[in-house]
Amino acid sequence: QSALTQPRSVSGSPGQSVTISCTGTSSDVGGYNYVSWYQQHPGKAPKLMIYDVSKRPSGVPDRFSGSKSGNTASLTISGLQAEDEADYYCCSYAGSSWVFGGGTKLTVL
């Protein structure tokens, strides 16, 4: 069970949109519609932003959206704001276990 593959870093200017990819296999991302995304600010615990590939928990801005195609899931953040600067992790159910991605650092320029 290998970690899901994410880009190490992405960046964007305020107001722009960015997309973070998360690539797995047919045993995890491609096999289940149970991809979740977490935002983590330095020194803080992760926060759930997306679950079930594209659903947002209560309180998460609709600027955050998720999708999936085959073995790759994506998180898109539109209308970038300074407070979006953080690390983002994807996670997938893998049939009786869970696997996280390597994390992506989002820099808001």
Added chain:
Amino acid sequence: QITLKESGPTLVKPTQTLTLTCTFSGFSLSTSGVGVGWIRQPPGKALEWLALIYWDDDKRYSPSLKSRLTITKDTSKNQVVLTMTNMDPVDTATYYCAHMIWSIPNAFDIWGQGTMVTVSS
């Protein structure tokens, strides 16, 4: 309001067994569809899922760490305990416990603040 808090030693020696406790409030681990999981994060590195226990005592473990992990629950105390044997410096990490519920399946919706564990002689 759901809260979780991890507790345990901050320093353990190599080969020792680590015991961590997750004490929670705002939910019961005897309620159908509820689970509590453990996730760790080495300094500057990614999150890694370790284990999860469901309300019905069903237990899941990371395949790569299964031989070293044991997860148990004490419903009356609202606690989940994780033990990890044969600790090594590479196990140095912040350890988090997190809540899972049937309405947000297979995702960890509420996390504890984490507890840092250093493995060193």
